[in-house]
Amino acid sequence: MTSDEQLILELQQGSDAAFTELFLRYRERVYGFFRRRMNDAAQAEELAQETFLAVLRAAQRYEPRATFRAYLFGIAFNILTAHRRKSALNTTQSDSAPEEVPYPSGTNPENVIWVRQAVERLDDAEREVLLLREFEELSYEEIAKMLHAPVNTVRSRLFRARLALREILATTPGNLGGRK
Amino acid sequence: MTSSTHPFEQEEVMAYLDGELAANRAANVAAHLRECADCAAAAEQMRDVSVRLSDWSVESAPASLTKKLDAARAEHAVAKVRKLQGFSGRLGGKSSFLRNRWVWAAAGAAALLILVLRIGLSTARQELRHSEGLQLAYTEQSRSADLPESQAVGTTPDHFMARPAPPTSAASLGTSAKFSSPSADGQSTPEPTAPMIARTASLSLTVKDFAPLEASVKAVAQRHNGYIASLNSASPQDAARTLSATLRIPSAQLESAISELKQLGRVEQESQSGEEVTKEFTDRTARMKNARATEERLLDVLRNHTGQVRDILATEQEIARVRGNIEQMEADQRALQTRVDFATIELSVQEEYKATLQGAPTATATRLHNAAVDGYRAAIDSVIGVGIWALQAFPTILIWAVALFAPARWIWRRLRRTAVSQS
Numbered sequence: 347m348t349s350d351e352q353l354i355l356e357l358q359q360g361s362d363a364a365f366t367e368l369f370l371r372y373r374e375r376v377y378g379f380f381r382r383r384m385n386d387a388a389q390a391e392e393l394a395q396e397t398f399l400a401v402l403r404a405a406q407r408y409e410p411r412a413t414f415r416a417y418l419f420g421i422a423f424n425i426l427t428a429h430r431r432k433s434a435l436n437t438t439q440s441d442s443a444p445e446e447v448p449y450p451s452g453t454n455p456e457n458v459i460w461v462r463q464a465v466e467r468l469d470d471a472e473r474e475v476l477l478l479r480e481f482e483e484l485s486y487e488e489i490a491k492m493l494h495a496p497v498n499t500v501r502s503r504l505f506r507a508r509l510a511l512r513e514i515l516a517t518t519p520g521n522l523g524g525r526k
Numbered sequence: 527m528t529s530s531t532h533p534f535e536q537e538e539v540m541a542y543l544d545g546e547l548a549a550n551r552a553a554n555v556a557a558h559l560r561e562c563a564d565c566a567a568a569a570e571q572m573r574d575v576s577v578r579l580s581d582w583s584v585e586s587a588p589a590s591l592t593k594k595l596d597a598a599r600a601e602h603a604v605a606k607v608r609k610l611q612g613f614s615g616r617l618g619g620k621s622s623f624l625r626n627r628w629v630w631a632a633a634g635a636a637a638l639l640i641l642v643l644r645i646g647l648s649t650a651r652q653e654l655r656h657s658e659g660l661q662l663a664y665t666e667q668s669r670s671a672d673l674p675e676s677q678a679v680g681t682t683p684d685h686f687m688a689r690p691a692p693p694t695s696a697a698s699l700g701t702s703a704k705f706s707s708p709s710a711d712g713q714s715t716p717e718p719t720a721p722m723i724a725r726t727a728s729l730s731l732t733v734k735d736f737a738p739l740e741a742s743v744k745a746v747a748q749r750h751n752g753y754i755a756s757l758n759s760a761s762p763q764d765a766a767r768t769l770s771a772t773l774r775i776p777s778a779q780l781e782s783a784i785s786e787l788k789q790l791g792r793v794e795q796e797s798q799s800g801e802e803v804t805k806e807f808t809d810r811t812a813r814m815k816n817a818r819a820t821e822e823r824l825l826d827v828l829r830n831h832t833g834q835v836r837d838i839l840a841t842e843q844e845i846a847r848v849r850g851n852i853e854q855m856e857a858d859q860r861a862l863q864t865r866v867d868f869a870t871i872e873l874s875v876q877e878e879y880k881a882t883l884q885g886a887p888t889a890t891a892t893r894l895h896n897a898a899v900d901g902y903r904a905a906i907d908s909v910i911g912v913g914i915w916a917l918q919a920f921p922t923i924l925i926w927a928v929a930l931f932a933p934a935r936w937i938w939r940r941l942r943r944t945a946v947s948q949s
């Protein structure tokens with residue numbers, strides 16, 4: 347199986363097939379990246395699309411020093427940051443009511459809500475590190491580069507986030523709403 | 527669980543579980559976890575957090591994402607093609623060669639190099655012209671300064687020009703030119719039976735004693751039945767005196783005359799050359815003969831004429847024209863004969879210069895004043911020079927600046943984007 351890095355190099359040479367393959371590999375994960383960080387599914391879809399287009403446009407800038415995964419989620423993170431900044435200026439849009447999140451088949455909706463609410467209770471910086479590690483599966487160093495923070499800081503934040511989450515998850519689901 | 531009771535912090539155990547520890551450290555942690563129940567339990571709780579987090583799955587990406595992305599990709603491709611077409615169209619619709627950024631970067635660099643070279647060459651040329659101008663001006667100044675001090679003989683004294691009568695016969699000349707017997711009427715020019723050579727010699731000398739030089743040169747000319755066609759001498763201040771003279775010596779005595787002249791000083795340069803003028807002499811002789819025959823026929827016509835006065839006048843005019851031509855050719859022929867009979871010696875003599883102590887040295891105040899004046903002039907000249915250069919180079923710089931602006935901006939933006947993306 348061709349590695350992600352080999353595919354992005356082929357994309358630099360103008361291979362459409364390479365981009366299609368990368369899209370198929372990371373479509374769900376990129377969408378999940380945005381979806382876990384925002385309530386608006388349409389917005390998440392739009393940002394995911396924007397991320398892949400950015401990869402397409404900026405393929406020439408990729409250098410094989412970093413993994414493609416870190417490169418891809420670095421772009422996604424920048425797009426998310428820009429979106430949040432824009433939304434912060436437009437308060438009416440950012441304060442829109444969250445829509446109901448559909449749950450994938452085969453999952454326990456209660457567990458999903460429980461975990462999501464537990465994560466939302468975390469500190470912003472710690473939550474971001476936790477999500478990048480658990481769902482995007484980035485290394486400490488990759489997270490540190492993305493957040494422009496020292497590796498030790500990333501490790502400390504991750505540790506604190508996991509401890510806090512362990513405590514939250516140890517409580518009963520019914521108490522979650524009151525603790526937020 | 528603290529470091530006092532356990533060798534590893536929980537945070538390090540977490541890093542171990544995440545695979546972020548170095549191999550030897552990870553082995554130690556793994557060994558400790560096998561032995562320490564507390565740490566193993568903590569590690570298990572940490573794993574449980576990750577397992578619980580995995581429950582947070584989200585719905586699959588909507589199918590519209592693929593469609594929207596395909597549409598966006600198509601739009602992007604079209605925009606890219608249009609951009610490239612527009613780009614190449616502006617450049618004359620050339621191939622993808624012109625769309626290669628490295629080609630443009632190389633072209634920009636080459637244009638920059640040409641600009642630098644052009645400005646450099648222009649500057650060097652101007653400096654060369656400037657230095658040549660200064661040198662010329664210096665030479666002219668030196669000449670004008672030398673003239674009043676010199677004894678320049680612009681008009682050669684008459685006695686130098688006194689020319690002895692040329693040899694009346696070929697025998698007296700003893701020259702290389704041999705002539706046939708002249709015709710009975712004495713008007714015909716003798717036909718050459720041997721090559722006629724006009725000889726020229728050039729001699730440069732350096733003498734220690736300059737004072738008797740003129741007299742010596744004159745004596746040599748007289749001894750060899752020759753004459754001095756011109757003579758110039760100069761005695762500039764703070765420089766060696768010079769004398770240049772043109773001697774005309776019978777060709778037969780050229781060698782002996784040169785030998786005597788060489789005795790006057792040290793020979794710096796000597797050369798001899800000869801120009802054969804036999805053909806020119808023969809041709810002119812034939813034309814003169816024809817012209818004289820024409821003149822004779824016209825005179826006969828005039829003597830035996832029976833026509834109108836108008837015809838007589840026309841005949842006389844024609845006789846006058848032919849006569850003028852004959853006289854002109856005779857003069858040229860005599861001059862040519864003289865060149866053959868008398869060889870030319872171009873003599874150039876220079877005195878061995880001995881510096882002499884001048885009067886009192888220039889006063890310090892005067893020297894300071896002169897230095898200040900020279901400095902002021904140099905400053906003004908440099909300012910004017912820079913101004914002239916700027917005026918000459920500005921159009922060129924402007925053209926290249928306009929031409930290079932776009933590629934330079936492209937390169938700068940490219941570098942800036944790279945720097946931003948790396949940061």
